[in-house]
Amino acid sequence: xxxxxxxxxxxxxxxxxxxxxxxxxxxxxxxxxxxxxxxxxxxxxxxxxxxxxxxxxxxxxxxxxxxxxxxxxxxxxxxxxxxxxxxxxxxxxxxxxxxxxxxxxxxxxxxxxxxxxxxxxxxxxxxxxxxxxxxxxxxxxxxxxxxxxxxxxxxxxxxxxxxxxxxxxxxxxxxxxxxxxxxxxxxxxxxxxxxxxxxxxxxxxxxxxxxxxxxxxxxxxxxxxxxxxxxxxxxxxxxxxxxxxxxxxxxxxxxxxxxxxxxxxxxxxxxxxxxxxxxxxxxxxxxxxxxxxxxxxxxxxxxxxxxxxxxxxxxxxxxxxxxxxxxxxxxxxxxxxxxxxxx
Amino acid sequence: xxxxxxxxxxxxxxxxxxxxxxxxxxxxxxxxxxxxxxxxxxxxxxxxxxxxxxxxxxxxxxxxxxxxxxxxxxxxxxxxxxxxxxxxxxxxxxxxxxxxxxxxxxxxxxxxxxxxxxxxxxxxxxxxxxxxxxxxxxxxxxxxxxxxxxxxxxxxxxxxxxxxxxxxxxxxxxxxxxxxxxxxxxxxxxxxxxxxxxxxxxxxxxxxxxxxxxxxxxxxxxxxxxxxxxxxxxxxxxxxxxxxxxxxxxxxxxxxxxxxxxxxxxxxxxxxxxxxxxxxxxxxxxxxxxxxxxxxxxxxxxxxxxxxxxxxxxxxxxxxxxxxxxxxxxxxxxxxxxxxxxx
Numbered sequence: 001x002x003x004x005x006x007x008x009x010x011x012x013x014x015x016x017x018x019x020x021x022x023x024x025x026x027x028x029x030x031x032x033x034x035x036x037x038x039x040x041x042x043x044x045x046x047x048x049x050x051x052x053x054x055x056x057x058x059x060x061x062x063x064x065x066x067x068x069x070x071x072x073x074x075x076x077x078x079x080x081x082x083x084x085x086x087x088x089x090x091x092x093x094x095x096x097x098x099x100x101x102x103x104x105x106x107x108x109x110x111x112x113x114x115x116x117x118x119x120x121x122x123x124x125x126x127x128x129x130x131x132x133x134x135x136x137x138x139x140x141x142x143x144x145x146x147x148x149x150x151x152x153x154x155x156x157x158x159x160x161x162x163x164x165x166x167x168x169x170x171x172x173x174x175x176x177x178x179x180x181x182x183x184x185x186x187x188x189x190x191x192x193x194x195x196x197x198x199x200x201x202x203x204x205x206x207x208x209x210x211x212x213x214x215x216x217x218x219x220x221x222x223x224x225x226x227x228x229x230x231x232x233x234x235x236x237x238x239x240x241x242x243x244x245x246x247x248x249x250x251x252x253x254x255x256x257x258x259x260x261x262x263x264x265x266x267x268x269x270x271x272x273x274x275x276x277x278x279x280x281x282x283x284x285x286x287x288x289x290x291x292x293x294x295x296x297x298x299x300x301x302x303x304x305x306x307x308x309x310x311x312x313x314x315x316x317x318x319x320x321x322x323x324x325x326x327x328x329x330x331x332x333x334x335x336x337x338x339x340x341x342x343x
Numbered sequence: 344x345x346x347x348x349x350x351x352x353x354x355x356x357x358x359x360x361x362x363x364x365x366x367x368x369x370x371x372x373x374x375x376x377x378x379x380x381x382x383x384x385x386x387x388x389x390x391x392x393x394x395x396x397x398x399x400x401x402x403x404x405x406x407x408x409x410x411x412x413x414x415x416x417x418x419x420x421x422x423x424x425x426x427x428x429x430x431x432x433x434x435x436x437x438x439x440x441x442x443x444x445x446x447x448x449x450x451x452x453x454x455x456x457x458x459x460x461x462x463x464x465x466x467x468x469x470x471x472x473x474x475x476x477x478x479x480x481x482x483x484x485x486x487x488x489x490x491x492x493x494x495x496x497x498x499x500x501x502x503x504x505x506x507x508x509x510x511x512x513x514x515x516x517x518x519x520x521x522x523x524x525x526x527x528x529x530x531x532x533x534x535x536x537x538x539x540x541x542x543x544x545x546x547x548x549x550x551x552x553x554x555x556x557x558x559x560x561x562x563x564x565x566x567x568x569x570x571x572x573x574x575x576x577x578x579x580x581x582x583x584x585x586x587x588x589x590x591x592x593x594x595x596x597x598x599x600x601x602x603x604x605x606x607x608x609x610x611x612x613x614x615x616x617x618x619x620x621x622x623x624x625x626x627x628x629x630x631x632x633x634x635x636x637x638x639x640x641x642x643x644x645x646x647x648x649x650x651x652x653x654x655x656x657x658x659x660x661x662x663x664x665x666x667x668x669x670x671x672x673x674x675x676x677x678x679x680x681x682x683x684x685x686x
Binding site for chain 1: 364531535539552553557560562565589590592593600634638643645647648651653
């Protein structure tokens with residue numbers, strides 16, 4: 001189960017907009033098609049877009065100048081260009097920043113060697129992401145008891161990362177340990193990552209699950225059908241405030257009201273300590289069509305109707321019971337404990 | 344603007360499953376097709392299905408026996424039959440119950456006269472519903488200030504009643520008074536009554552509105568975009584606990600958390616004083632397909648995925664700021680004040 005492949009300097013990805021109907025692998029041959037794949041959510045999931053963007057740089061290296069000065073300037077432009085694909089998930093910036101640092105560190109070397117170092121770093125980011133997912137699952141699995149029912153939102157599994165995922169990765173591990181989880185899946189409008197991707201992953205892993213509309217969660221909680229909530233993250237500030245798919249903040253409030261523990265799972269690369277609090281996070285606003293249509297099909301409303309489409313929301317850390325990372329579980333007080341873990 | 348017509352003992356209705364794409368009027372020629380129209384939500388909205396069901400009895404009267412005893416028995420069966428179309432909205436039961444009472448009161452009369460009395464009562468229910476909507480709007484409009492932004496859920500306008508509606512009726516009146524309302528519309532999955540019907544009604548009334556996914560409401564509240572929430576109701580208990588479209592309870596919790604007033608608007612016929620509290624209300628569970636597909640089109644999830652589809656939820660009265668009725672606005676303590684209003 002994986003969502004991208006990089007071999008002989010060729011980059012392939014599973015087109016996630018075609019799932020679950022079709023498992024379509026595409027070759028990403030240019031940086032521009034990589035940018036579009038991220039922008040149009042063919043490749044999505046905070047950890048995955050970091051790895052994918054790094055490889056997009058790799059396939060672009062041979063198109064850059066052989067003169068070092070020009071090469072370094074063009075490389076910098078290429079990194080900037082890919083960063084512009086999506087504004088909220090920080091993993092994209094984090095991965096590209098690592099490549100930028102490598103190029104700076106190798107700037108005394110020949111262009112050929114700089115390229116090699118960049119490709120090496122991209123592969124390292126990829127390998128680390130796989131291990132990171134394992135560690136998140138190892139830490140997170142202890143939070144889930146036998147026969148519990150978990151609510152999740154959007155998609156955070158092997159489609160969202162290069163490993164087994166973050167929140168879903170934890171659920172996969174509980175299944176492996178024989179804890180027999182049941183999962184309620186928020187469909188996650190507008191782009192239905194829950195219905196299309198999470199339902200598909202849970203089927204592949206033979207985990208009992210039920211799809212629900214996003215507005216059903218409160219009813220289930222009221223009727224004691226949910227033991228805990230596990231979600232991923234796109235950016236976490238120094239205070240623990242967490243940006244994630246629109247609807248996450250909604251769930252966090254409902255969880256608080258019903259006294260249900262609400263957990264976030266994310267690699268350390270999702271933390272952005274340059275930001276103090278949630279309101280500093282840039283929230284991506286996307287096109288109206290994603291709301292006005294479903295799966296790009298017929299309009300669900302009159303054509304003259306206007307729609308508002310915010311791709312993410314921010315959950316204040318006070319609503320989060322704990323953040324599961326690859327270096328351990330972080331509990332409040334977040335500001336202090338995040339600083340302690342990320343030195 | 345109306346959603347049903349009854350003339351020369353013929354019943355016509357606007358097929359709401361075809362909106363907003365098509366304004367298709369259908370003739371309801373048999374009680375069975377009436378039952379199906381309610382079951383399949385071609386006719387929907389708590390007040391409207393009461394009126395429609397009453398007229399379904401009217402068009403059925405000539406198919407009943409001319410012998411009084413048999414007639415009365417068959418009539419009773421017909422009332423029971425229509426009641427079975429949907430379990431949650433009490434207006435259906437309330438309207439049919441009124442026809443049942445009329446037949447009992449007239450049981451000494453000839454069959455012909457009993458029939459006349461039933462048709463008269465059905466027309467009275469219809470006329471009263473129109474007036475009821477007016478009164479709700481008159482009382483509710485005072486709760487809305489100039490330039491306020493209102494969030495609403497599902498559809499509660501002229502498609503949901505025989506008049507101008509309940510919650511939407513109030514919004515229409517604020518527009519008429521020059522209060523310049525802005526409305527955020529929850530799309531209201533799974534059947535998208537917000538996107539399909541409310542957006543359509545607000546366009547017809549030239550009221551500024553924005554369609555949002557159901558999971559966006561918390562984000563908007565956090566960003567101070569919502570001044571108040573106005574919804575309808577399908578059944579209200581003696582304690583003020585309110586069953587309404589799935590997702591309403593969700594909104595009520597979010598409103599409480601953000602300190603935004605949450606109002607319910609409903610005619611007195613929506614109150615069911617035989618029920619003490621919300622947990623006594625039967626919640627309709629509908630088919631999986633409504634969740635697994637959108638507008639009956641392509642699947643949004645793998646075909647083997649199971650879905651849970653609860654049509655309604657129950658909002659405890661402690662989350663409701665006030666209930667706007669046709670006899671006035673009811674504030675807490677609800678048990679006492681509901682009893683006082685409905686004698």
